[in-house]
Amino acid sequence: MNGPRDEFLSEEDLDLRNLTEAELIAWWTTWLHLAQASNDLDAGAYSHGVFTWDPSVPRPAAS
């Protein structure tokens, strides 16, 4: 097939294929550390059933 291709993920994500195994793990681990910045916002986030938020965790105040 010619022409453009549907892309579902970002260029940054798709570039993961070009990393070595060590680079992939290093980037993943670095991303995990960076993502801790949102811990307060997703403290009760839940995506394993009909609940979307752990009912025992107060929702963060809307900004």
Add this chain to the structure above:
Amino acid sequence: MRNPYLDLTAEFNRGALRVLLSSGPAVVLHRLAVASKDGDWIVREQADAVAQVLSVLAAHGAVYRFGAPFDLRWLAGGWSSHFEFRQDDLRVRTDFVSRPPRLPAGTLARMWSDAASTGNAVVAVTPLAAIKLTNRERDYAVVGELARLMPDPADRLRFSRSARDLLGMAVQRRVAGLPLGEAHAAITTAAVGRLPFQVEAP
């Protein structure tokens, strides 16, 4: 730099295959996207596996999150269990299920068999796509890219999220003199003339 989810997988599987890395971490290891802060595993529905996982989690000081008890009776009912602990500056969340949704028992048995024979404790692309058919829209971006990695053309047809890819596969099959499945033929017939791009034979 140590990755907590790879380290945990090694600890869970020390001496025997007890868990398979699934969902978000598996998507990373298939090199598609880094998008989940949590660790997800399929655990063998065996007492030894549950005991080992609990022992490792206890050593890390993990506590339960909202969810079912990590117990064979609950796992066998399709429930999931969730824990959390701190490791330096990381909040480590761990999610477990023994009967992931949308995977028949035979598929699950083959996954364990394949992992044992290959030593690769990461859920393969096709069952991973089935697991990712959730009610979260963002998961379908991953499913669309997973489909492109599937070795079986029938699976690529089943999981594709791209009209371009479906039409391209239809053209390739027609050029090769292969019949289209009923669903695939219906999709391509409906799409031809209605999409804003042309599909040409390769």
